[in-house]
Amino acid sequence: MQRKINFNAGPARLPLEVLEEAAKAVLEYKDTGMSILELPHRSKEFLDIINESEALVKELCGLSDDYEVLWLQGGGRLQFCMIPMNFLSDRDAAGYIDSGHWSEEALEYAVHYGDVQILESSKETNYDRLPDWPTDIPEQLAYVHITTNNTIFGTQWHNIPGTSSPLIADMSSDIFSRSHDYSKYSLFYAAVQKNLGTPGTALVVVRKDMFKRRARLVPPMLNYGAQAEQHSILNTANVFGVYTSLLMLRWIKAKGINVIERENAQKAKLLYDAIDSSKLFFPHVKVKEHRSLMNVCFTAINPEVEKAFHALCGQHSITGIKGHRSVGGFRASLYNAVSLTDVEFLVRVMKEFEATTKG
Amino acid sequence: MQRKINFNAGPARLPLEVLEEAAKAVLEYKDTGMSILELPHRSKEFLDIINESEALVKELCGLSDDYEVLWLQGGGRLQFCMIPMNFLSDRDAAGYIDSGHWSEEALEYAVHYGDVQILESSKETNYDRLPDWPTDIPEQLAYVHITTNNTIFGTQWHNIPGTSSPLIADMSSDIFSRSHDYSKYSLFYAAVQKNLGTPGTALVVVRKDMFKRRARLVPPMLNYGAQAEQHSILNTANVFGVYTSLLMLRWIKAKGINVIERENAQKAKLLYDAIDSSKLFFPHVKVKEHRSLMNVCFTAINPEVEKAFHALCGQHSITGIKGHRSVGGFRASLYNAVSLTDVEFLVRVMKEFEATTKG
Structure with a gap:
């Protein structure tokens, strides 16, 4: 096979060695006598995958056990729902910094749940630059949401000041692409199909103190606290998707x-x-x-x-x-x-x- | 490799030929010069996968174009959320027939959104039988929810009367296992990891008249109507998961x-x-x-x-x-x-x- 020279924005190119390892697991995972596609999500083998992947995420991000690592389904857009559902009550406001299409879509989802303040936006110039970092972020926001890299317009925050309200970041298109201080975020997430795997999985990393914030009653499947208690297997996990992301994490670490x-x-x-x-x-x-x-x-x-x-x-x-x-x-x-x-x-x-x- | 004789309840055994075909696609999908794990969800190749799989589902179910076929993420439990979110307003009641663990969990999710009436239950005898089919289902229920097969307790409805309210069925563990009149349902769904693929995808089939029912404003990702308008690619689809389910559909049809x-x-x-x-x-x-x-x-x-x-x-x-x-x-x-x-x-x-x- 001649591999295409693939500059897709996502689903994106994956390393050949990761593809070969994934294909092998589809035929048989380790010596289990079954395919990774058949592997029980509560088997020891999958628990090992979950544990290794959690540890690698924390190691690569330099994060302590104050954070929980979750592998969820539904991509970035389900996070657009879950973030305000969990943290933005209908009496509160959240701040969104609008640096491109995905920031804008995230905030459009949030208005279903509470008040949204656009702190800054570069929409007027078709997002050909970043907006200024807002100078007067109101106190008492439920959270501030940013998109660290804007896939469609090709801008990226290289300097992200802290915020007094919890900072939440969509890092779908630049996670693990650079050394970065991940500890400034209360929550960050990434649909994995760019730097971290194949579509169908999202990585979510949450600081545990966020579980105390409850904007409303949320059913377990959409509740970060409930998902964390069950270590990403509250429901049948996307076993193959998480495994592919683990292969990517190993590849990133090795490099x-x-x-x-x-x-x-x-x-x-x-x-x-x-x-x-x-x-x-x-x-x-x-x-x-x-x-x-x-x-x-x-x-x-x-x-x-x-x-x-x-x-x-x-x-x-x-x-x-x-x-x-x-x-x-x-x-x-x-x-x-x-x-x-x-x-x-x-x-x-x-x-x-x-x-x-x-x- | 010696394959295990695998009686798992799900993720479950898959046919060897499906695994071999899936593994091949992980190395290269058709002659695209890329892996199915890298394949763009808006490529012609993936649209072909979506179209063929939709047509096969309708053919195998004997359904007309009055129905929409959706491939969503989040398994059965996200359907436990989406069904009441979309169809059960806080002024209405939905009826649930409780024939086992999954019925019960589905109704526990629904109480977040509106009133739930348990129409019948066999919980008292640890679900060692089906409950009687309720004789006096109230008119004007938002919908009636059943679980056609109870994976944990080993019971299955072999005769399902119609209902005057829309009938919604969780068919996760018996879809495509028998000839069946699917047209009695307004919506049926299945987490695919039993008869239809690998975890990470759910099949949802909805009769189009259901889109007119709107219990509340629901953001697009969780909204059946919005998902249907975008033919399962409102967001980046689980390309590999849908492809694996297509391989299963072809296998089912051939058999x-x-x-x-x-x-x-x-x-x-x-x-x-x-x-x-x-x-x-x-x-x-x-x-x-x-x-x-x-x-x-x-x-x-x-x-x-x-x-x-x-x-x-x-x-x-x-x-x-x-x-x-x-x-x-x-x-x-x-x-x-x-x-x-x-x-x-x-x-x-x-x-x-x-x-x-x-x-």
Whole structure:
């Protein structure tokens, strides 16, 4: 098989060794005489998977036992529901910093449960930059919600001040991509299909003191405290999904967050430099210090050039490079499993294209 | 590899050919140059998977386009939440027929949203039989909820009268196990990890007129109407999970529901006959017409015999036969992928055990 050079925003490229290990487990998990797809969620083998994955998440995040690690179903959007359901009563307000589509959707979900204050937004400029960090966050907010990386628009918070209210972060598209102080969050979550696995699972990490906050009665399945008490197996867990995320965690640990961070910076610099020096391609995000190292969004000088470059990428087995409809053009997602070689190849194709194309 | 003879109640045994096909797709899906774990949920390939699986569900259930087929995350328990959230307002009442643990848990979830009437229950006799079908179901219930097969206690409804209020059924453990009139339900659902796939996906089939009923404002992720509008990709779908269920649907169709039904009846008769004629083993469900063809629950004459038979099963690579703690003893789940040969082997081991064991 020739593997595509895959820049998809998510579901995203996974390391070949993780795929091979996952495929092996589908045939037989260890020497259990059964497939991982058949493995009981209350078996010793799955408890080992849960325990190892929890320990690795805490280790990679540098977190103590003050935090609970949960593997839940329903992706990021179920978190958009569960966060206000659990923490925002109809007498309280939550603050949302609106830095892109996913921030906005998260806050639209929250208005079902209580009052929402948009603390800052960069919507007016089609999210081509981060909003300013709000200077006068009201006291007594139920929580403040941010999106650390904006997949669609290609911005990323590189400096996140603390807040007096509990800080909650959607880290779906940049978790484990850099060294980071995770202890500033009361809760952070990630749909795993970017840096951490295959769709169907979300990682949620909650500081235990949050369980005391109860905005309303919530049935166990949607209740963080109840899920934590049952260590992610309140219901039949997505066994294969959690296992795939464990394989990713092992891969991340073996490589090392520092190495990953350095490579991610190299990959992004290479591509942004090519775009900044191009006469055909233009970055969506001009403010360099707001740029995402994960999702590089750019447009072409005109629709013909755009079409021609898409076609050329196709000829070179480059896939997943189409920009989201709200930005257009191109988006190359440079998640952990995308190699420097992949990005070098893309840049080479861009330069060859430039040498032979008139704007 | 020697495959275990797997009688687990769920996650359950899957056909070897399905596992082999799934493992192949984890390495590369068709000739896409990527793994099914990386496949975009908005790709043509995944839309084909969704479309084929929807068509197969309707075909196997004999349903028209009046119904929508949804693949959701969160298993059966998220359905316990979504059903009352969408259909039971705080001014209405829903009726629940309590035939076992899962019925009871479903109704406990519903009380968060409105009034719940237990129409009948067999809890008093530890669910060793079905309750009577209620004779005087009040008019104007928001819906009536039943569990068609009770996994833990081994009972199953073989005759389900219609209701004037919309009938909603949890069919997690007997869907596609027999020919059945699915058109009597306004909604039915199944966590797929028994007859239909691997944990992480639930099949929900809803009659479209239900979308008009709105008990309250519900955010899109938890709203059946919004999910239906987006054809199961309102959010990033569990691509691999849905694909595995499609493989199961193809397997079911190739075998034929009639053949499956006949084999399931044979398998269950073989095992119940062995238990009924035994001096060491006793059925949990004495009322024969209430017995489940999917989950056969039985106990042993005393704890020593129980322990000895568990040990013997282990020696013969028989697994997943321990009864649920609320019944004790043994439970053999005879889902579609468990073969007649598997059951014949179990019965042979039981008879050899009986010949050499004193009660």
